[in-house]
Amino acid sequence: MAEPKRITTPLSDEVIKDLHIGDSVLISGVIYTARDSAHKRLIEALERGEELPVDLKGQIIYYAGPAPAKPGKPIGSIGPTTSYRMDPYAPILIEKGLKGMIGKGNRSDEVIEAIKKHTAVYFGAIGGAAALGAKSIKKAEFVAYEDLGPEAIRRLEVVDFPAVVVNDCYGGDIYKQGLKEYGEV
Amino acid sequence: MREIDVSGITSAVKKLCMDANFYLGDDVKKRIYECYEKEESPTGKDVLSQIIENIKISENDEVPLCQDTGYAVLFVELGQDVRLTGGDFTEAINEGVRQGYKEGYLRKSVVTDPLERKNSGDNTPAIIYTDIVPGDKIKIILAPKGGGSENMSEVKMMAPAAGVEGVKEFVVDRVLRSGANPCPPVIVGVGIGGTFEKCAQIAKKALLRPVGSVHPNPYYADLEKELLEKINKLGIGPQGFGGRCTALAVHIEVHPCHIASFPVAVNMQCHVARHKEVII
Ligand code: SF4
Numbered sequence: 216m217a218e219p220k221r222i223t224t225p226l227s228d229e230v231i232k233d234l235h236i237g238d239s240v241l242i243s244g245v246i247y248t249a250r251d252s253a254h255k256r257l258i259e260a261l262e263r264g265e266e267l268p269v270d271l272k273g274q275i276i277y278y279a280g281p282a283p284a285k286p287g288k289p290i291g292s293i294g295p296t297t298s299y300r301m302d303p304y305a306p307i308l309i310e311k312g313l314k315g316m317i318g319k320g321n322r323s324d325e326v327i328e329a330i331k332k333h334t335a336v337y338f339g340a341i342g343g344a345a346a347l348g349a350k351s352i353k354k355a356e357f358v359a360y361e362d363l364g365p366e367a368i369r370r371l372e373v374v375d376f377p378a379v380v381v382n383d384c385y386g387g388d389i390y391k392q393g394l395k396e397y398g399e400v
Numbered sequence: 401m402r403e404i405d406v407s408g409i410t411s412a413v414k415k416l417c418m419d420a421n422f423y424l425g426d427d428v429k430k431r432i433y434e435c436y437e438k439e440e441s442p443t444g445k446d447v448l449s450q451i452i453e454n455i456k457i458s459e460n461d462e463v464p465l466c467q468d469t470g471y472a473v474l475f476v477e478l479g480q481d482v483r484l485t486g487g488d489f490t491e492a493i494n495e496g497v498r499q500g501y502k503e504g505y506l507r508k509s510v511v512t513d514p515l516e517r518k519n520s521g522d523n524t525p526a527i528i529y530t531d532i533v534p535g536d537k538i539k540i541i542l543a544p545k546g547g548g549s550e551n552m553s554e555v556k557m558m559a560p561a562a563g564v565e566g567v568k569e570f571v572v573d574r575v576l577r578s579g580a581n582p583c584p585p586v587i588v589g590v591g592i593g594g595t596f597e598k599c600a601q602i603a604k605k606a607l608l609r610p611v612g613s614v615h616p617n618p619y620y621a622d623l624e625k626e627l628l629e630k631i632n633k634l635g636i637g638p639q640g641f642g643g644r645c646t647a648l649a650v651h652i653e654v655h656p657c658h659i660a661s662f663p664v665a666v667n668m669q670c671h672v673a674r675h676k677e678v679i680i
Contacts, residue, residue, distance in 0.1 A: 237443060237641070239443070239446070252517070279467065280467060280468075280507065281467050281507070282463070282464050282467045282469060282505060282506060282507040283505045283506075283507065284505070285463065285505050291463065291464070291467065291505055291507070292458075292463050292464045292465070292466060292467045293467045294466055294467050294468075296468070296547075296548065297547075297548045297551065297581045299581070319548070319580050319581065319583065319639065319640075320548075320579060320580045320581035320640070321579050321580065321581075321640075339580065339639060339640070339641065341447055341450050341451065341454075341639055342466070342548060342580075342583030342639060342670065343451065343454070343465065343466045343546075343583045343670050343671055343672040344450050344451050344453075344454035344466075345454070345464065345465065345466045345467040345468075346454050346457040346458040346461065346463045346464065346465060347450055347453050347454040347457055348454075348467075349463070350457070364508065364519050364521075365467075365507050365508065365509070365519075377450070379443060379639075379641055389640075389641055389642070390579055390580055390640050390641075390642075392642065393441070393635060393636065393637055393640060393641050393642020393643065394634070394635045394636065394642065395635075396441075396635065396642050397440075397441060397635030397636075397637055397642045397643055397644060398633070398634055398635030399633040399634075399635065400630075400633055400634060400635075
């Protein structure tokens with residue numbers, strides 16, 4: 216394994232251009248959680264011409280809904296949810312300045328196209344390694360839609376959050392590459 | 401007749417909810433360690449090492465392995481010489497789920513109405529399959545089921561002429577189309593036969609068999625082996641990043657079926673293959 220690349224949010228185009236599929240990264244800074252229902256509300260707010268409850272410029276959205284925090288802990292177990300459910304919404308948010316997404320599973324052609332066009336990046340985190348995932352989160356607070364429970368938007372302060380570059384801004388896709396490299400059929 | 405107060409069921413279910421979410425079975429762990437040793441892809445190996453570290457953290461800190469602590473699915477074998485007292489059987493199980501998910505700080509992932517989609521707030525109702533069996537005991541198996549892998553599952557009503565080749569094609573293709581979504585390495589539960597719903601149910605039941613166990617029927621044991629080899633040649637690898645270990649196991653369960661029917665079901669299970677059981 217090559218040494219992981221350390222990156223900090225918000226992400227600049229320069230940093231994103233240095234990321235290539237298969238790169239291991241350690242993310243530090245602020246990231247936001249949002250899943251299906253939160254995305255629906257964000258898009259509805261945009262459709263009504265309202266400001267979003269969070270400024271997404273240069274930011275990363277983590278598709279995740281954590282388990283409740285035990286007393287004294289900032290957050291419960293947390294890992295990625297399947298990303299394709301956010302595909303209808305993602306290109307709109309990327310156009311609004313969103314630079315990164317963390318999830319699991321492949322994205323639609325529209326999302327991959329938007330990633331290329333607007334110099335963004337999609338990371339994969341390890342699904343099912345959620346107790347470990349919580350370790351890199353130092354602080355968590357609700358920023359919007361608290362009524363959605365696990366689906367609310369949270370602001371997370373992370374240090375060395377591990378992820379892998381799945382779709383880079385050059386149109387690359389680790390899932391396709393992986394099949395090519397290791398597939399025997 | 402043996403009398404059992406349903407409060408005993410509630411406390412048993414509560415403990416099962418927490419144990420299943422904190423402690424992975426030794427059979428699954430063993431297979432994950434073996435796959436780690438064998439994995440050729442560096443990224444895949446790194447993923448497996450993080451999965452192993454995660455298992456250790458969950459055990460030590462008593463926190464859930466995955467944030468998706470699942471829909472509570474229960475298989476109950478109720479001895480016909482048991483007389484339940486003290487309340488409603490189903491409600492006793494739901495109360496156990498309620499308490500377990502609250503006290504274990506487990507995520508509530510159930511919406512009451514599939515279209516309205518409002519969270520039920522306590523992870524109830526559970527899904528309960530009850531078999532009446534001889535004896536005076538109650539066996540309860542709890543298998544919290546995550547959404548990511550469940551969503552990649554499928555039932556297909558095939559033509560009987562499709563035969564075993566049809567089964568192979570369907571199962572392998574289902575895994576290929578699932579890619580990284582069900583959090584590989586996966587366990588693939590295959591139901592063959594029965595009716596539409598029975599087929600899905602036995603596919604789920606197949607997931608409960610210990611990893612490393614061999615199908616009692618040598619024909620199906622060979623088929624499991626062949627399917628596992630085929631799936632691990634796909635190259636999906638841990639988390640879909642490419643590699644040799646896509647599946648930890650393939651488990652088949654079969655059932656008699658109608659002369660005109662040939663249902664086949666694939667129930668996908670992620671590496672967080674949780675199930676715990678108790679006998680009361
Ligand atoms: S599929 Fe399994 S490991 Fe992946 S997020 Fe769901 S429960 Fe967790």
